Amino acid sequence: QQARAFSPSSHILHNSTAPLATMLFRPVLLAAGLAAVSSVKDECSAIADSSKYDCGVLGTTEDQCTASGCCWAESDTAGVPWCFFKDAPASCFVTTNTSTAAFSDDEIDTMASLFLANINIEGSGGVVAAPDYDTPGGSYYFHWERDGALTMRCLQETGVAADDTQSYMEAYVKWVLKVQADEDPHDQDVRTEPKYMLPGGEVYDGSWCRPQNDGPGLRGTALMIFANTLLASGDSDYVAANLWTADGSLNGGAIKYDLDYVVSGWESNSCDLWEEIQSSDFFWNRITMKKAMLLGADFAKTMGDDATAATYAATAASIDATLYDSHFNGDYVLETTAREKDGAVIVGFNDGFHAADGLFAPTSLEVAKTVAAYNLAFSTEYAINTADTANGLPGILYGRYPGDTYAGGNPWVLTTAALATLFYRGSLDLAAGNLPDADAQAVWADALGEEFPASASAASDLFLRAGDSVMIRLRSHVVADDFHLDEQIDRNTGVQMSAKDLTWSYAEVLNAVTARKAVIDAAATVA
Secondary structure: OHHHHOOHHHHHHHOOOOOHHHHHHHHHHHHHHHHHHHHHHHHHHOOOHHHOOEOOOOOOOHHHHHHOOOEEOOOOOOOOOOEEOOOOOOOOOEOOOOOOOOOOHHHHHHHHHHHHOOEOHHHOOOEOOOOOOOEOOEOOOOEEHHHHHHHHHHHHHHOOOHHHHHHHHHHHHHHHHHHHOOOOOOOOOHHHOOEEOOOOOOEOOOOOOOOOOOHHHHHHHHHHHHHHHHHHOOOHHHHHHHHOOOOOHHHHOHHHHHHHHHHHHOOOOEEOOOOOOEEOOOHHHHHHHHHHHHHHHHHHHHOOOHHHHHHHHHHHHHHHHHHHHHHEOOOOEOOEOOEOOOHHHHHHHHHOOOOOOOOOOOOOHHHHHHHHHHHHHHHHHOHHHHHHHHOOOOEOOOEOOOOOOHHHOOEEHHHHHHHHHHHHHHHHHHHOOOOOOHHHHHHHHHHHOOOOOOOHHHHHHHHHHHHHHHHHHHHHHHHHHOOOOOOEEOOOOOOEEOOOOOHHHHHHHHHHHHHHHHHHHHHHHHO
């Protein structure tokens, strides 16, 4: 506006008493100023969305942003900040110098008890997402298909229920067979419903983000773990009667019915992990479906069904063909083009990894770049991360995604714990002598703030300490609540908030604890 109003000739005519030198110099100053502004704008416009890191807080205005020396550009893409740094900021991630378990055995037992209290509600086999009727998102007293499947997988892989695992799983199988047979009130495949009523198992008939196509694969995976355990103990009758029926009853059995959905539905439109946006190509959905198909192909062979095994293997190959090029952009693995940096990717690295396949292994270059980019994103996103680092706390807290506004947009317990699990898995790989290539090592050194060790054993210790660092920071924010784990941690105060006793939070922390134990046990075996 100032430039359009200014005319050197009219300025001279109307300010005839001003010295001529001054009158001629002012346009030069203004031109220089405009050139500087233009230079800043060019500098900002050259920054790709993938390299934008949040420089503001919720509510920051354009004037406030530019006054702080940062760039401003509005975006329609979720997770891309409008106010962002001109140069990538420093990561707040700090690695502890010595490996130390964040939680004691008694504290783990406390969390395990609280976790189990949310399973098999009133003997129904259902899993409550959280026994909380009053959260920022309403009641969580439902069985979410996704959460339930991940919970029952955790139950088996962590062993927290000990001798009661089979009874919990048999109750869950009854639940699954019941809800698979439900009439769907929304004219969609009932296997893609997000949640069900407790304890009855009726489909939730209110408005919600649906369909959600990741549930069948996740549920099938949990049930295959159970079936393989039963077969190993000689109990094939239960499997044949409930999970994989030779006569086609129960739609082929609880496992086959879910896996058959993946064959036909993996490319369908779906809501994301956080139930906010829709796409037919989410990384989380694709990588967990691929794992389900790979496991399913092996399980079908075990059950003597070679034709179905071939179908599942072919589906896995089709999904695999879409994973790498569509989701690794050279800088990090992205969830979807509508929301690139997303904690669902970190959880997916764990839950969707298949050892025989090896794609996105925990110490790979792709995972290293993703962790490095996400460290930067979440370092600038939350004031509590900066404060924790300044106070000498190692680690970092992760949230759902940069720019999240749900309940104020905060770190989440489950995504933070999933990051720790990823590090522990990397430590176990390294302990087996599997060093990543030089490019990956360089990125990991930047992400973790330490030179990458030359030996596999020292590198394993680095990743063990990285996992411990995350868990130590997480513990500092839950200890005041006697190890009750909620959904979120306030981005400013560090106090837990939102849904109380979230089952998925317990599952991810217990997964991390179990992954750490595997590292320690492996080291003891070598020693």
